[in-house]
Amino acid sequence: MDLLELKGVSKKLGSFRLQVDCEFEGITAVLGPSGCGKTTMLNIIAGLIRQDSGSIILNGRDISNLPPEKRRIGYVFQDYALFPHMTVRENLSYGNRGSVDEIAEISGITHLLDRSVRLLSGGEKQRVALARALITEPDLLLLDEPMSSVDELMRKRLIVEMGSILKNYRIPVVYVTHSRREAFLMADRIAVMLGGKILQIDEAEKVFEEPKNRHVAEFMGVENIYDGIVKSSGKYIEIEWSEGTVYSAKNSFQKGEEVVFCIRPEYVMVVREGKPLGEMLDGNVFHGSVIKRINVGGMHELLVKLENELVTSLIPDHAYHRLGLDEKDEVMIGFKKNRVHVMKRTD
Numbered sequence: 001m002d003l004l005e006l007k008g009v010s011k012k013l014g015s016f017r018l019q020v021d022c023e024f025e026g027i028t029a030v031l032g033p034s035g036c037g038k039t040t041m042l043n044i045i046a047g048l049i050r051q052d053s054g055s056i057i058l059n060g061r062d063i064s065n066l067p068p069e070k071r072r073i074g075y076v077f078q079d080y081a082l083f084p085h086m087t088v089r090e091n092l093s094y095g096n097r098g099s100v101d102e103i104a105e106i107s108g109i110t111h112l113l114d115r116s117v118r119l120l121s122g123g124e125k126q127r128v129a130l131a132r133a134l135i136t137e138p139d140l141l142l143l144d145e146p147m148s149s150v151d152e153l154m155r156k157r158l159i160v161e162m163g164s165i166l167k168n169y170r171i172p173v174v175y176v177t178h179s180r181r182e183a184f185l186m187a188d189r190i191a192v193m194l195g196g197k198i199l200q201i202d203e204a205e206k207v208f209e210e211p212k213n214r215h216v217a218e219f220m221g222v223e224n225i226y227d228g229i230v231k232s233s234g235k236y237i238e239i240e241w242s243e244g245t246v247y248s249a250k251n252s253f254q255k256g257e258e259v260v261f262c263i264r265p266e267y268v269m270v271v272r273e274g275k276p277l278g279e280m281l282d283g284n285v286f287h288g289s290v291i292k293r294i295n296v297g298g299m300h301e302l303l304v305k306l307e308n309e310l311v312t313s314l315i316p317d318h319a320y321h322r323l324g325l326d327e328k329d330e331v332m333i334g335f336k337k338n339r340v341h342v343m344k345r346t347d
Helices: 038-046 088-093 100-107 122-134 152-166 180-186 204-209 214-219 317-322
Strands: 004-013 016-024 027-031 053-058 073-076 140-144 173-177 189-194 197-203 224-233 237-241 244-248 258-263 268-271 285-295 299-305 310-316 330-335 341-344
Touching (some): 004 038, 016 038, 016 189, 038 073, 038 173, 100 122, 122 152, 152 180, 173 180, 197 204, 197 214, 214 224, 214 341, 299 317, 299 330, 310 317
Parallel strands (some): 027 189, 140 173
Antiparallel strands (some): 004 016, 004 053, 189 197, 224 258, 237 244, 268 330, 285 299, 285 330, 299 310
16 A cells, blocks of 8 residues: 655744644545645645654655755645646647646546636536546545535535545545544545644544544534543543543543543434343433433434533434424433543643
């Protein structure tokens, strides 16, 4: 598998500092808010901005000091950077060595080859920009918010199509976006970037289910995040928090350690009175009051006030009505022990 390595890469721009030390392989989505350094990192990799320190290694080759044209990198910019006065065929042919007809067929744009770029839709321009980057036969492909100009209704389809095309190439792909949805649709791996640093890079599902710290959890949309202190560690760890004790199947923490734990809303269960709890819920049930109900299309979001904390639960429509939750103000909620994720507390 081809590999891109950033070793101690740093860049200071005014009060902002980029510091990145990680590896990219396969299709990796770099996910983060505006201003976190995503585009700056891409520009450093491409050689458009010079890093202050650190090395950029592509497939074992140090490209840190090479000019952009010597790095063998394809770059799809946010605005596509196509030549508007040319046809699609002319854009693909300009300065490139690959077969226009072959790349057009792979990219599904054969029918656009003789059309003026000015007459293309946002989605068509996106396909052409991708084809123009791939026709150079790059060792690495960078994509900077490539869907920003694409209509929302077309976006999902285009992302899936793009992902299918890119999986045929054995090159690292770095796909920058601020959209969690785009990241999960496109990538095998996700890197979460905040404040100029990559806080976590891992398989997409692991970043979603097991965020490394509070900052990653918050950015990944986890709503139920709380502070606690480990009381004991065994088969399950016991965590003291503002509502009493909560149990987690994550047992790699020591007694007295300050931690942060979280649980996604879909794993917060509404418990029926008189029903057996099972091992995964036993001891993890709390009484609360429903203060808000939101229908989110096939699911119902409940905002539950415990004695000191707010907890969000996401209930499927059929379960919501079976439990009569539209009429209940008082509920018992349970945290699945194997879904209570525990993290080290960091500043």
